[in-house]
Amino acid sequence: xxxxxxxxxxxxxxxxxxxxxxxxxxxxxxxxxxxxxxxxxxxxxxxxxxxxxxxxxxxxxxxxxxxxxxxxxxxxxxxxxxxxxxxxxxxxxxxxxxxxxxxxxxxxxxxxxxxxxxxxxxxxxxxxxxxxxxxxxxxxxxxxxxxxxxxxxxxxxxxxxxxxxxxxxxxxxxxxxxxxxxxxxxxxxxxxxxxxxxxxxxxxxxxxxxxxxxxxxxxxxxxxxxxxxxxxxxxxxxxxxxxxxxxxxxxxxxxxxxxxxxxxxxxxxxxxxxxxxxxx
Amino acid sequence: xxxxxxxxxxxxxxxxxxxxxxxxxxxxxxxxxxxxxxxxxxxxxxxxxxxxxxxxxxxxxxxxxxxxxxxxxxxxxxxxxxxx
Numbered sequence: 001x002x003x004x005x006x007x008x009x010x011x012x013x014x015x016x017x018x019x020x021x022x023x024x025x026x027x028x029x030x031x032x033x034x035x036x037x038x039x040x041x042x043x044x045x046x047x048x049x050x051x052x053x054x055x056x057x058x059x060x061x062x063x064x065x066x067x068x069x070x071x072x073x074x075x076x077x078x079x080x081x082x083x084x085x086x087x088x089x090x091x092x093x094x095x096x097x098x099x100x101x102x103x104x105x106x107x108x109x110x111x112x113x114x115x116x117x118x119x120x121x122x123x124x125x126x127x128x129x130x131x132x133x134x135x136x137x138x139x140x141x142x143x144x145x146x147x148x149x150x151x152x153x154x155x156x157x158x159x160x161x162x163x164x165x166x167x168x169x170x171x172x173x174x175x176x177x178x179x180x181x182x183x184x185x186x187x188x189x190x191x192x193x194x195x196x197x198x199x200x201x202x203x204x205x206x207x208x209x210x211x212x213x214x215x216x217x218x219x220x221x222x223x224x225x226x227x228x229x230x231x232x233x234x235x236x237x238x239x240x241x242x243x244x245x246x247x248x249x250x251x252x253x254x255x256x257x258x259x260x261x262x263x264x265x266x267x268x269x270x271x272x273x274x275x276x277x278x279x280x
Numbered sequence: 281x282x283x284x285x286x287x288x289x290x291x292x293x294x295x296x297x298x299x300x301x302x303x304x305x306x307x308x309x310x311x312x313x314x315x316x317x318x319x320x321x322x323x324x325x326x327x328x329x330x331x332x333x334x335x336x337x338x339x340x341x342x343x344x345x346x347x348x349x350x351x352x353x354x355x356x357x358x359x360x361x362x363x364x
Contacts, residue, residue: 011301056316060293067286067287070286077330081327081346084327084349088356092359211323215323215326218323219356222357226357227360233301236315237297237301239297243293
């Protein structure tokens with residue numbers, strides 16, 4: 001896709017792809033790299049070359065969307081930091097092992113993960129924790145010295161407390177490993193793990209994952225830069241597209257119906273997985 | 281406060297990236313690198329800010345977890361530097 005066109009058109013195409021995938025990633029809470037990395041690999045890049053650009057798009061999208069989520073008080077930073085200890089450990093191992101795998105195997109891994117993400121998007125459920133009428137707006141946020149907190153659901157305050165943290169941190173290392181290996185954010189694994197395994201409310205899980213994928217991606221990008229794998233001129237193009245896309249995606253997310261977004265995202269991921277398998 | 285400096289750094293990174301794309305050459309490459317450095321460092325800076333904030337608030341357990349995360353990141357950088 002990218003090879004036959006001239007330099008300037010290639011630049012425009014990279015910006016447009018970063019914009020589109022970051023928008024969709026922010027809307028669906030999956031991070032855009034799971035779409036961007038395969039799309040770039042259809043052109044003149046291998047997955048290993050596209051991986052750092054995927055990380056740049058994850059960081060830009062995460063930061064852009066995070067501003068809105070900080071305003072809403074939906075991010076549980078204590079939960080994020082604890083689970084990131086596992087994810088960052090996994091990312092370090094992933095970066096170290098990235099060169100050991102063929103492009104074909106990486107394509108299959110990404111395709112399998114895209115299908116897992118699609119299933120996660122399609123079956124994710126609504127409300128687990130119930131509103132507490134005795135809690136007011138002032139109680140919204142995370143608790144001092146604890147992983148529990150209170151989040152806003154429409155006009156109600158809903159208390160929550162995550163469970164199975166040790167198992168959660170261990171499984172988060174798998175998400176981090178994927179980030180280091182393939183340059184995708186791992187949000188499509190982290191959000192379902194936080195929500196379904198550790199019982200975090202879906203809205204808090206999505207917002208917290210958006211924050212944490214930025215941290216893991218930042219570490220992995222730093223390691224890849226030290227490894228000489230980052231093409232800064234292409235990275236700058238992705239910054240432009242992904243910051244704009246992440247901002248637009250987080251704004252659209254507030255207005256669109258979540259079930260429609262999840263189904264559309266699931267469909268896109270299945271298409272990406274199919275094309276990856278055919279291409280491999 | 282985190283939101284304010286996050287916004288400023290995002291704007292600075294985007295402007296640097298846009299100028300880098302337009303200029304190219306050595307200056308362009310320097311601006312591209314600055315954009316990536318600003319953006320890539322932001323999530324780590326945010327963890328550092330959380331560690332300091334929790335430490336000030338007396339939330340030692342989570343301040344230690346945030347500090348541990350920063351140490352782990354530095355450890356990863358060291359390992360990659362040694363093995364590559």
